[in-house]
Amino acid sequence: xxxxxxxxxxxxxxxxxxxxxxxxxxxxxxxLLPALAGAxxxxxxxxxxxxxxxxxxxxxAAEYFCLRIMKRPVNAALDGSAIVTGLLLAYNLPPGxxxxxxxxxxxxxxxxxxxxxxxxxxxxxxxxxxxRAFLMASFPVLMTSGWQAPFExxxxxxxxxxxxxxxxxxxxxxxxxxxxxxxxxxxxKDSFTMERHRGNAVRAQLASEGTYLNxxxxxxxxxxxxxxxxxxxxxxxxLVVRGVLELRLPLSYLGSVALFGWIIGGPGLLQGDPLxxxxxxGVILGGFFMVTDMVTTPVTPWGKILFGFLAGFITIVIRRWxxxxxxxxxxxxxxxxxTPLLDRFTRPRILxxxxxxx
Amino acid sequence: xSRWKDLTNGFYTENxxxxxxxxxxxxxxxxxxxQNAVGMGSAATFVLIWSNVAISALRNFIPDKIRIPCYIVFxxxxxxxxxxxxxAFMPPLHKALGIYIPxxxxxxxxxxxxxxFANKNTVMSSFLDGIGMGVGFTLAMLLMASIxxxxxxxxxxxxNILGHAYTxxxxxxxxxxxxxxxxxxxxxxxFAIIDRRKERAx
Numbered sequence: 001x002x003x004x005x006x007x008x009x010x011x012x013x014x015x016x017x018x019x020x021x022x023x024x025x026x027x028x029x030x031x032l033l034p035a036l037a038g039a040x041x042x043x044x045x046x047x048x049x050x051x052x053x054x055x056x057x058x059x060x061a062a063e064y065f066c067l068r069i070m071k072r073p074v075n076a077a078l079d080g081s082a083i084v085t086g087l088l089l090a091y092n093l094p095p096g097x098x099x100x101x102x103x104x105x106x107x108x109x110x111x112x113x114x115x116x117x118x119x120x121x122x123x124x125x126x127x128x129x130x131x132r133a134f135l136m137a138s139f140p141v142l143m144t145s146g147w148q149a150p151f152e153x154x155x156x157x158x159x160x161x162x163x164x165x166x167x168x169x170x171x172x173x174x175x176x177x178x179x180x181x182x183x184x185x186x187x188x189k190d191s192f193t194m195e196r197h198r199g200n201a202v203r204a205q206l207a208s209e210g211t212y213l214n215x216x217x218x219x220x221x222x223x224x225x226x227x228x229x230x231x232x233x234x235x236x237x238x239l240v241v242r243g244v245l246e247l248r249l250p251l252s253y254l255g256s257v258a259l260f261g262w263i264i265g266g267p268g269l270l271q272g273d274p275l276x277x278x279x280x281x282g283v284i285l286g287g288f289f290m291v292t293d294m295v296t297t298p299v300t301p302w303g304k305i306l307f308g309f310l311a312g313f314i315t316i317v318i319r320r321w322x323x324x325x326x327x328x329x330x331x332x333x334x335x336x337x338x339t340p341l342l343d344r345f346t347r348p349r350i351l352x353x354x355x356x357x358x
Numbered sequence: 359x360s361r362w363k364d365l366t367n368g369f370y371t372e373n374x375x376x377x378x379x380x381x382x383x384x385x386x387x388x389x390x391x392x393q394n395a396v397g398m399g400s401a402a403t404f405v406l407i408w409s410n411v412a413i414s415a416l417r418n419f420i421p422d423k424i425r426i427p428c429y430i431v432f433x434x435x436x437x438x439x440x441x442x443x444x445x446a447f448m449p450p451l452h453k454a455l456g457i458y459i460p461x462x463x464x465x466x467x468x469x470x471x472x473x474x475f476a477n478k479n480t481v482m483s484s485f486l487d488g489i490g491m492g493v494g495f496t497l498a499m500l501l502m503a504s505i506x507x508x509x510x511x512x513x514x515x516x517x518n519i520l521g522h523a524y525t526x527x528x529x530x531x532x533x534x535x536x537x538x539x540x541x542x543x544x545x546x547x548x549f550a551i552i553d554r555r556k557e558r559a560x
Contacts, residue, residue, distance in 0.1 A: 104529070112540060138531040 019244070021120070024294075025080025027244045031235030032087050032289065038218050038228040039095070042150035047096035048224045052087065055102035059086030062107045066115035081120050085109055088128035091225025091285060092329065093135070095148050101139065105131040125336040126296050129329045136324075144324075147183055147221035162221025163187045164280070166210035173201045183221045184211075184280040185325040192267060192320075199267070206280075207273040215279035226282035236288040248304040249297060250287045256312025257283050265316050277316065286328040296336040302346040303339075311335040364483045368490030375498035376549050380466040384458045385499060386538040392515040395496070395503035397451045401444065401459060403492025405436040406468050407485060414476040414484035429472045430463065437462045467495060505541055506532045 039048035063082040067074045086106050093102060109131030117123045136143050147162045161167055164184045170176040175198065179187045184206060191202040205211060214220055218228025226232075239245035261277025263270055278284070291297060291308060298307050311331045318327025374380050384402070388394045412432045413420075420428045441459050444452040452459065462468065471491055476484040508514055510532030512525035520528075531537040 116543070134531055137534055137536070138529045139527060140530070142527070 021079045021081065024244050025084050027239060027242050028084050028289070029080060029087065031239045032084075032091070032225070034231040034234045035091065035225045035228060035285070036087075038231040039091075039224045041153060042218055042227060043095035043148055043224065044151075047148065050099065051093055051095075051097055051102045051224060052090040054099050055090035055093075055106045056083055056086035058103045058106040059083065059089070059110050062110035063115070066111060067119075070115070072119070076120070079120070082110060085114070085127045085131075087225075088289060089131045092128065092132045092223050092282065094143065094146055094222075095224050096146060097142055101135060101142060104138075105135045108134045121295055123295055124339075125333055126290055126293050129290060129333050129336075132329055133333060147181060149181075149221060150219055150227065152219075160214065160219040163206070164211050164214040164220030165205045165208075166214060169205050169208065169210055173205055174198050181221075183325065184215060184276075185319060188276070188280070189319070189325045203267070203273075207276050212275055212279060215276070223282060223285075226285040229279055229284045232284045232288060239288070245288070245292060246304075248301060249291045249308050252305045252308030253287045253291045253312050254278055254283065254308075256309045257287075257315055258312075260313050260316040261319075265320055272316075277319075281319070281326040282328045283315065286332055290329075290332050296339060298339050298342045298346065300343055300346040300348060302348075303342040306342055306346065307335050307339065310338070361483065361486060364479075364486040365490045367487065368492070368494035369497065370494070372491075373494045373498060374467040374470075374491050375495060375502075376546060378467075378470070379546075380470050381495065384461065384465065385495075385502065386535070386542065388455065388458055389499055389502040389506055389538060390533045391507045391511070392500065392503045393451070394454055395499035397444075397448070397455055398458065399492070399496025399499045401440045401455070402462055402465060402467070402495055403489070404440055405433060405462050405465075406471060406492045406495075407488035408436050409433045409468055410471055410476040410484040410488035411481055413472045414479060414481045417477055425477070426469075426473075429469060433468055433472070434463045467491060502538075502541065502545065505545070506537065509541075510534075510537065 036049070036052060039052075042048075059082040060077055064074055064077040067077055086102075086109075089106050089109055090102050093105070109127040112134075113125060113127035113130035114120070114123045149162045150160050159167060161170065162181055162183060163179055163186075165173075165187075173179070179190065179202065182190070187202060188206055191199040191206075193199075194202065216229045218231065220227055236245060236250070240247065258274035258278050260272075262272045262274040265272030265274075265277050287308075291311060298304050311334075314331035314334055315327040318324060318330055322330075324330070368374060370377075372378060375382075375385055381402075384398055388398045409429070409432050413429055416428075437460065440462070441452075444455075444459060471487060475487050479487070504514060508520065509529050512518060512520035512528050518525055529537075532541065
C-alpha cells in the first residue's frame with residue numbers, strides 16, 4: 001500500500017465547484033417546466049406546447065449549425081443553454097402564434113444575438129429577449145394581438161377575462177365590452193386615456209383582490225409562459241434550493257417595480273398600485289429567469305442591486321409613458337447594455353488593498 | 359494600365375463602403391429600397407466625379423492651409439446643382455431622399471477622395487477615380503438595398519417578387535434602422551470570408 005502523500009502538487013485552480021453550465025441550465029429548464037404545464041392547462045396543447053417545442057428545437061439546431069460552421073466543438077450545443085433560450089423566447093410569445101414565428105425568433109436569438117458575438121459567455125444581451133424584440137419590430141400585429149382568454153380543463157365552460165378582472169365584477173365598469181380581449185397592462189394603459197369616471201372604475205377593478213388572485217394564478221390573457229405567477233415562483237424556489245439562483249437581482253428588480261409602480265405608475269404621484277405592477281405583465285418571469293441571466297448581468301453585489309433597481313424604473317416608465325403596455329423586456333435589454341459599466345463602477349475593493357484616503 | 363486601375367479601384371479592392379467603410383450614414387439610412395439606392399448612388403457619383411475633377415484641376419492653386427474649406431465650396435456647389443435639378447425634375451425621389459441630398463456636402467467618401475486622391479493626382483486620374491468610387495458606392499447601395507427591400511418588403515424596385523403571402527407579413531426589421539446595422543455586419547462578414555479564401559488560394 002502506497003503511503004499517502006503529504007502534499008498534493010497540482011496546477012491552479014485548486015478550488016472547484018460542482019456547478020457547471022450543463023447542471024445550471026438543466027436546473028433552469030426544470031424550474032421553467034411548471035409554467036409550461038400551466039400554459040398547457042390554460043391555453044391547450046396546440047396553442048402553447050407547439051410553439052415551445054418548435055422554438056426549443058430551432059434553438060438547439062441553430063446552435064449546432066453555428067458551431068459546425070465556425071468549426072467549434074459541437075457538443076457545446078447540448079449544454080442546455082440553447083434549450084433555455086428557446087424556452088424563454090417561446091414563453092414570451094402570445095399563445096397560438098403561427099409555427100414559423102418561433103422558428104424565426106429562435107433562429108435570430110441564437111445566430112445573431114448569441115453566436116455572432118462569440119457564443120455562450122460572450123453575448124452582450126440576453127438572446128431570448130433580443131429574439132423577442134426582433135419579432136416585436138418585425139411582426140407587431142402577430143406579437144401584440146389575439147390574446148386568448150384562458151380556460152381550465154376541469155371546467156371548460158368556465159370563462160375568464162383576458163384582463164384578469166373577475167367576470168362577476170365586470171358590471172361595475174361602464175361599457176365593459178370595450179376592454180375585453182386586452183391584457184391587464186393594456187387595460188391599465190387604456191384606463192389613463194378614458195373618461196375620468198370610467199378610468200377610475202377600471203383601475204378600481206384592476207386593483208381588487210379578485211383580480212390579484214386571478215393574476216397570481218394565471219387566469220388572464222398574456223404570453224405563453226408569463227401568466228401564472230404561482231407556477232413561476234415554484235420554479236424560482238426550486239432554483240434557490242438548488243443554489244443556482246442568487247436573490248439579489250430578482251428581489252431588487254421586483255422591489256423596484258413595486259416601488260416605482262406605486263410612485264409613478266398611477267394616474268398621479270403615489271397613486272399607483274404596487275401589487276398589480278408586480279403581478280401583471282411579464283415581471284415575474286423576467287425577474288426570476290431573465291434578469292438573472294449570468295452572462296448579461298453584473299457580477300458584483302452592488303452592481304446586481306443597481307441593475308435590478310434601474311431595470312424596474314425603466315419598466316414602469318415604459319408602462320406608463322412608453323408606446324407599449326409592457327416594458328419588462330426592453331428594460332432588461334437596455335440594462336444588459338449598461339452591465340459592463342455597472343460592473344466597473346461597483347468593483348469591490350480587493351482584500352488588503354489600501355483606499356485612496358486611507 | 360494604371361488608368362485602368364484608377365477606374366476599377368473603387369469597384370472592389372477599395373470599395374468605399376465595404377472596404378474603407380466611409381459614407382455609412384447615407385448608406386445605412388437610404389438602403390431601404392432599391393429606388394432610393396439608385397437615386398442616392400447617382401447623386402453621390404455625380405458630385406464625386408466633378409468635385410474630384412475640379413479639385414484636381416486647381417490643386418496647385420489652392421493654398422494648403424485652407425484646402426478643406428475650398429473642397430467644401432466645390433462640393434457644395436455640385437450638391438446644390440444636384441439638389442435643384444432633382445427638386446425640379448424628380449420631386450418624389452427628392453422627397454424620399456430628403457435631408458441626405460444636402461448632406462452629401464459632408465459625405466466622407468467625397469471629402470476623403472478629394473483629400474486622398476484628387477489632391478495628388480492628375481485631372482484624368484481623378485476623373486476615373488471619381489467614376490470608380492461612385493460606381494462602387496452605387497453597387498454597394500444596390501446590394502444592400504436589394505437585400506433589405508426583398509426581406510423587409512418582399513419587393514425589388516417596387517415589383518412584388520415574393521408573393522402576397524410574404525408581403526402581408528414581411529420581416530419589417532430589415533428596413534428599420536437596426537436591420538441595416540445587423541445586415542451590414544453579415545455582408546462585411548461574407549466579404550471577410552471571401553478575402554480569406556482568396557488569401558489562402560494565393
